[in-house]
Amino acid sequence: MNNSGQNHCLPPIKQEEQKLYDYLLQFTQTEAPAKVIERFRHLFIRGTSNEDPSLRLALEKIVSSPNAEQEFKFFLNRCCHIIIDRWQLQPYLQEEIPELIAQFEDASPPAGAHSRTSRKIQQLVQNFTKSEQYIKLRRLARLLEEKQNNNTSKCLGDLIQRYPFLHQHCLLSEDSSQEFKRSIRRIQKKLQRRYELDLSRYVTYRVRLVQTVRSYKAANQRKIPKEIIKPFPNPTLLSDRELDLAIKQYLGKVEKGYSYRDLSQNFLNNLTRSPSYKSFKNDLYEYLILSIDSSFDRHNFNQKLYRYLQNILVDYHSQQLNEFLLIRTCTQLLQFFVDSQINLEPDLFIQLITHLGETKLIGLLLKIVLLCSKTKPYLEKRFCILFARYESSLQEEVPWLIKSLENWQIASSIHFGSVDLSLFKII
Numbered sequence: 001m002n003n004s005g006q007n008h009c010l011p012p013i014k015q016e017e018q019k020l021y022d023y024l025l026q027f028t029q030t031e032a033p034a035k036v037i038e039r040f041r042h043l044f045i046r047g048t049s050n051e052d053p054s055l056r057l058a059l060e061k062i063v064s065s066p067n068a069e070q071e072f073k074f075f076l077n078r079c080c081h082i083i084i085d086r087w088q089l090q091p092y093l094q095e096e097i098p099e100l101i102a103q104f105e106d107a108s109p110p111a112g113a114h115s116r117t118s119r120k121i122q123q124l125v126q127n128f129t130k131s132e133q134y135i136k137l138r139r140l141a142r143l144l145e146e147k148q149n150n151n152t153s154k155c156l157g158d159l160i161q162r163y164p165f166l167h168q169h170c171l172l173s174e175d176s177s178q179e180f181k182r183s184i185r186r187i188q189k190k191l192q193r194r195y196e197l198d199l200s201r202y203v204t205y206r207v208r209l210v211q212t213v214r215s216y217k218a219a220n221q222r223k224i225p226k227e228i229i230k231p232f233p234n235p236t237l238l239s240d241r242e243l244d245l246a247i248k249q250y251l252g253k254v255e256k257g258y259s260y261r262d263l264s265q266n267f268l269n270n271l272t273r274s275p276s277y278k279s280f281k282n283d284l285y286e287y288l289i290l291s292i293d294s295s296f297d298r299h300n301f302n303q304k305l306y307r308y309l310q311n312i313l314v315d316y317h318s319q320q321l322n323e324f325l326l327i328r329t330c331t332q333l334l335q336f337f338v339d340s341q342i343n344l345e346p347d348l349f350i351q352l353i354t355h356l357g358e359t360k361l362i363g364l365l366l367k368i369v370l371l372c373s374k375t376k377p378y379l380e381k382r383f384c385i386l387f388a389r390y391e392s393s394l395q396e397e398v399p400w401l402i403k404s405l406e407n408w409q410i411a412s413s414i415h416f417g418s419v420d421l422s423l424f425k426i427i
Contacts, residue, residue: 012061013061013062013065013067013071016058016059016061016062017058017062017075017078019054019055019058020055020058020059020062020075020079021078021079021082023052023055024040024079024082024083025082025086027039028082028083028086028087029086033087033093033096033099033100036083036100037096037099037100037103040079040083040100040103041103041106043055043059044076044079044103044121044125045103045104045106045107045122045125046118046122047115047117047118047119047120047121047122047125048118056117059117059121060117062075063117063120063121063124064117064120068120068124069124069127072124072127072128073124073127073128073131073133073134074133074175076124076125076128076133077128077131077133077134077137078175080100080101080137081176081177081180083100084097084100084140084180085177085179085180085183087100088179088180088183089179089183094144095144097140097141097144098141098142098144098145101137101138101140101141102141104125104128104129104134104137107122107125107126107129132173133173135388135391136170136171136172136173138157139157139160139170139171140171142157142158142160142161143160143161143167143171143187144187145161154394154395155391155392155393155394155395156387156390156391156392156393156394156395156398156401156402157387157391157392158395159237159395159402159405160387161191162195162237162405162406162409163383163387163405163409164187164188164189164191164192164195165192165380165383165408165409165412166380166383166384166387166405167184167187167188167191168181168184168185168188169377169380169381169383169384170384170387170388171184172184192413192417195235195409195413196413196417196418196419197419198232198235199235199236199410199413199419199421200419200420200421201232202232202233202234202235202243203247203421203423203424204232204423205229205230205231205232206244206424206427207423207424207426207427208229209229209231210426210427211426212228212229236406236409236410237402237403237406238403238406238407242359242403243410244427245359246359246406246407246410246411247410247414247421247424248424249359249360249363250362250363250366250410250411250414250415251414251421251422251424251425252425254363255290255291260363260366260367260370260415261370261415263287263367263370264367264370264371267283267284267287267371268371270283271283271321274321275320276317276318276319276320276321277313277316277317277318277319277320277321277325278310278317278318280321280325280329281309281310281312281329284309284329285305285306285309287367288305288333288364288367288368289302289305291356291360291363291364291367292356292364293355293356293360305336308332308333308336309329309333312328312329312332313325313328313329326371326372327372327374327375330368330369330371330372330375331375331378333368334365334368334369334375334378334379334382335382336348337349337352337361337364337365337368338365338379338382338383338386339382339385349361349386350400352364353400353404358400358403358404358406358407359407361404362404362407362408362411363411365379365408366411366415370415373416376412376416379408380408383404383405383408386401387401387405
């Protein structure tokens, strides 16, 4: 690829960066992955590449520029994605991507370099491994490690493959290429389909098991052959009992004989009775507190929730409800429940889990999202922020967050996915 005509229109440093981009693209297209990784390692990790002297000079100018401390991480991230985007297009090469990203784990300390340029490269690479760009690359590596055994995983970050709804928020950034965005969406859809299929198979297995047990009991036969029904494993990290409770909660009747979808539809159908935005918020408050268990400090919490609601968009109180007001109100509520940074007291999310349990709390959030499906990505972004906050924590340290993510995966699949679990009502 010859971009020389275009390169002359770029600022000097951008021209040097483009030389490296063109070089990476060329050898990624023509050489085997092992050779690509070797070249990448010598160029960036060791800073000792003996390639074309003009490339070495270009890299030297890049790392010596006045803005290198701030800009190098974006340049290096782009270099990685030139290779990644090419390999993503070919499924048999995707397994090489974690190996490429793993090269940064072997980066040498700057003090060990023999030249000033090499020391500078290694220092900037070391800084890169502390950046948000590198964190996203590590998440990508975990996502693509198909052989990863979640049973032996240690930290929360190792579970990202389990939660497709986190992928776009946790892996993409504003400067992500269109190729990379499409690749992530493909992976996301593939994993979501697999999850929904496994969940459906598990429910089918459970229903068949229950029906078989009932038929044997009806025939006064107590001994049921173990091989009569082939078991299907629970596809979640919840216990069988927790999974049963979650499916029943999000699929069945929860309040006054109504399901979550019934409750949201009834509420939306009655909105015409709200003469103003202020009265809508009063009705919304009543809609929400029905989900708060009486064992919780309802009086104290209800006051905080009421005050928070009343302080949302106060200048619009006399206006009629519209889509803008509905979306803004629901997103503000989701932030109130999930983001402890803006709550009137710390860790409200954890407090609610303690008193309501993960299943009921996710049900409360579901009630909000069902009022306005456009707020679903916003809630999932809040989950991504929580995930990032505890990403390096050991899994046994954050069971409440894992159970919350598992419950949302179930609730979201039932209400916004293509899975049909209606058979579960037979149990």
